[in-house]
Amino acid sequence: MKAKTFIDQVEVLVRSGKGGDGAMSFRREALVEFGGPDGGDGGRGGDVVFAASDHQNSLLSLYYDPKCFAQDGGPGQGQKMYGKRGKDLIVPVPLGTEVYEVDTGLLVADITEPGQKVIVAKGGAGGFGNVHFKSSVNQAPTEHTPGGAPEEKRLRLELKTIADAGLLGFPNAGKSSLLSVLSSATPKIASYPFTTLNPIVGTIVYPDWAKIRMADVPGIIEGAAKGVGLGLAFLKHLERSKVLVYVIDMAGTDNREPWNDYKILKKEIDEYSFELSERPCLVVANKMDEEVSKENLARFVRETGVEPIAISCETREGLDEFREALRRIVEPKMKFHHTHAEAPDLKDLPDTTGDELPEDALRFATFLKFDKPKAKSHPSRGNIH
Numbered sequence: 421m422k423a424k425t426f427i428d429q430v431e432v433l434v435r436s437g438k439g440g441d442g443a444m445s446f447r448r449e450a451l452v453e454f455g456g457p458d459g460g461d462g463g464r465g466g467d468v469v470f471a472a473s474d475h476q477n478s479l480l481s482l483y484y485d486p487k488c489f490a491q492d493g494g495p496g497q498g499q500k501m502y503g504k505r506g507k508d509l510i511v512p513v514p515l516g517t518e519v520y521e522v523d524t525g526l527l528v529a530d531i532t533e534p535g536q537k538v539i540v541a542k543g544g545a546g547g548f549g550n551v552h553f554k555s556s557v558n559q560a561p562t563e564h565t566p567g568g569a570p571e572e573k574r575l576r577l578e579l580k581t582i583a584d585a586g587l588l589g590f591p592n593a594g595k596s597s598l599l600s601v602l603s604s605a606t607p608k609i610a611s612y613p614f615t616t617l618n619p620i621v622g623t624i625v626y627p628d629w630a631k632i633r634m635a636d637v638p639g640i641i642e643g644a645a646k647g648v649g650l651g652l653a654f655l656k657h658l659e660r661s662k663v664l665v666y667v668i669d670m671a672g673t674d675n676r677e678p679w680n681d682y683k684i685l686k687k688e689i690d691e692y693s694f695e696l697s698e699r700p701c702l703v704v705a706n707k708m709d710e711e712v713s714k715e716n717l718a719r720f721v722r723e724t725g726v727e728p729i730a731i732s733c734e735t736r737e738g739l740d741e742f743r744e745a746l747r748r749i750v751e752p753k754m755k756f757h758h759t760h761a762e763a764p765d766l767k768d769l770p771d772t773t774g775d776e777l778p779e780d781a782l783r784f785a786t787f788l789k790f791d792k793p794k795a796k797s798h799p800s801r802g803n804i805h
């Protein structure tokens with residue numbers, strides 16, 4: 421059997437560390453009479469933390485190792501010594517992972533931001549040593565408390581790929597071809613159905629560095645909602661997309677009828693989720709380099725009332741139009757805005773002799789903090805001796 425390379429759903433058992441017990445001990449030392457209690461506190465148990473990772477695109481590692489146990493806290497000891505703190509267990513998970521509690525079905529975390537960390541099981545607190553129970557009436561307490569219990573739960577992790585646009589279409593429509601000509605992703609392309617078996621994400625980079633992430637998922641066929649072909653399981657990877665891109669094979673390869681393909685796709689999406697079928701969408705007519713495509717396109721418009729963007733991944737026609745249409749819907753955020761309107765007109769800047777600094781320049785010269793008051797001394801800063 422071929423080893424699995426992609427997993428988008430997995431059930432794991434997480435358990436945080438138990439808190440260490442507080443100690444019961446008395447100071448015993450030569451020449452010290454009535455040394456008193458000196459049992460230290462137990463250490464805190466470690467947390468189980470899910471951390472967003474850029475380096476993973478599947479839940480594969482958790483599939484093979486579904487037990488996530490953090491370290492227990494160490495017990496307190498005599499001489500008022502604290503127990504060792506249990507180590508947290510940091511579990512890297514791919515961006516787009518949803519975490520559900522199996523027992524309740526509740527969504528406990530949605531990991532979508534780079535650097536995001538979520539504590540899914542909190543470590544038990546350390547117990548108190550007997551040193552805490554000393555009082556005027558009880559100089560030799562023997563009480564000490566056990567460490568807090570660990571948290572244990574079963575969690576279901578579901579990966580929903582994060583992409584701005586999702587490609588949708590019958591097998592062989594050219595979804596992977598489109599992704600490969602627009603981005604530097606290298607999905608497998610072949611003339612047999614179900615070439616793509618896992619979602620693949622590529623990034624379209626515009627000349628001004630705007631970026632759009634586009635996901636290619638396995639093709640869907642009639643009856644997919646009932647599990648035919650690969651079913652609709654992969655559609656969850658399009659749920660976070662702002663726009664769905666219907667890719668239609670306008671050449672009607674293998675005697676297919678493009679207008680029927682479109683209607684079937686729409687119907688399957690409707691059955692999967694009303695919300696997804698209402699999502700903004702673009703329809704692209706691929707393989708327009710083929711003879712028969714022009715004729716088919718005219719009939720497609722007549723039958724469906726939809727005017728698709730005509731493209732060809734072979735000859736690369738229509739790709740610019742598609743890119744721009746995609747950009748208008750997604751409206752990618754730009755990190756930097758350089759527009760000529762914002763640049764100052766050099767003629768308006770005052771002449772200087774070189775000795776004085778213009779007031780404006782000073783305002784922005786944050787490194788020259790002339791009037792910044794000196795920080796006041798305070799014992800907590802540790803600068804008073």
Ligand SMILES: Nc1nc2c(ncn2[C@@H]2O[C@H](COP(=O)(O)OP(=O)(O)OP(=O)(O)O)[C@@H](O)[C@H]2O)c(=O)[nH]1
Nearest residue numbers: 591592593594595596597610614615616639733734
């Ligand atoms: N003539 C022509 N052939 C194309 C065009 N785009 C893709 N193809 C061919 O169509 C076939 C299927 O392309 P893929 O990109 O693998 O199709 P897909 O939609 O990803 O298919 P699955 O992964 O099986 O769902 C390949 O043989 C491509 O070479 C095009 O614009 N014109």
Ligand SMILES: [Mg+2]
Nearest residue numbers: 595596615616
């Ligand atoms: Mg493909």
